Amino acid sequence: MDDAQLVERIAERFGEAREVPLPDPKWLRPDAPQVKVPAERVAEVARYLKNELGFDLLDFLTAVDWLKENRFEMVYCFTKTAEPKSRLFLKADLPREGEPGLPSLAGLYKAADWQEREVFDLFGIRFEGHPHLKRILLWEGYPGHPLRKDYVHVPDKYDNGSEIGLPKSAVPSGEHK
């Protein structure tokens, strides 16, 4: 089954799934297809990938904060380790407002457990059905989620007063998406 067939099969099974175009045509195309599904169906799609298509390994999961488009994007990378090997990126959009959340994959892939905690810690995205959704890197009671692009650091007793980060004039005002 080649990449095009793979995307077709997922799209056939989950009607709302679609292949993701590159944000910029100049970008190098990754060697694996990227499929976008609605956030609430992620666990369902992952179960299908694991049990029926043989994607037995979750390489990593992470999140991206697209501040200008006002959305988070979850990114999952799956690998089929049996021959013929295959790879797939699964993506899902989430709103930035309120408490964004989506189903947890921790019950399906052990690898998802700590990585979902990391995403929860740094982005504040909640994973429903996660067995132990607590901060993993920062300490309990930390204010905010520092990998959000609109995060503002509140200086504490270990900082030098209010002086944190570069002054605004020193930051180049380049466009970044």
Place this chain on the structure above:
Amino acid sequence: MGIVLEKLPVVCHKVPGGELVLTTADFFIDWARQSSIWPLTFGLACCAIEMMAAYAARFDFNRFGVIPRPTPRQADCLIISGTVTKKMAPAIERLYDQMPEPRFVISMGACANCGGPYYDSYSVAKGVDKVIPVDVYIPGCPPRPEALHNAVLVLQKKIEDSFVAGSRVK
């Protein structure tokens, strides 16, 4: 004996059967403290690798009387070798509190001095001196083992100057 008597404020008397050395209690206590700075076995980040090299055969910290101790209750010196994260700071404070007086702190490398390359981070303390008092700062990223040796020599000089009648004056 290995002690260079000409350089010490001592009086040497020849007595039948050997020699009798007289000196001040202050000098003797300082000399003993200087010659056995026992640091806590405690590494935080990549500076700890240089610290291990300083202990090992090629650089040989033992010749200064620097012997790592496994518990803060036996240690005189705390070498902060690496990045002090805000999550680690309470643990460092606690280790420092468990050390008996007189105790000394060497801040090793840019991170421990001021936050270093992580100055703009939300999770790194801007220097270990925000947490505990520091006696000697070593610049470098990371400092070479020789720099750590030099810090111990500086600390020895500081011990010599810092105590009067057994208590710390500066």
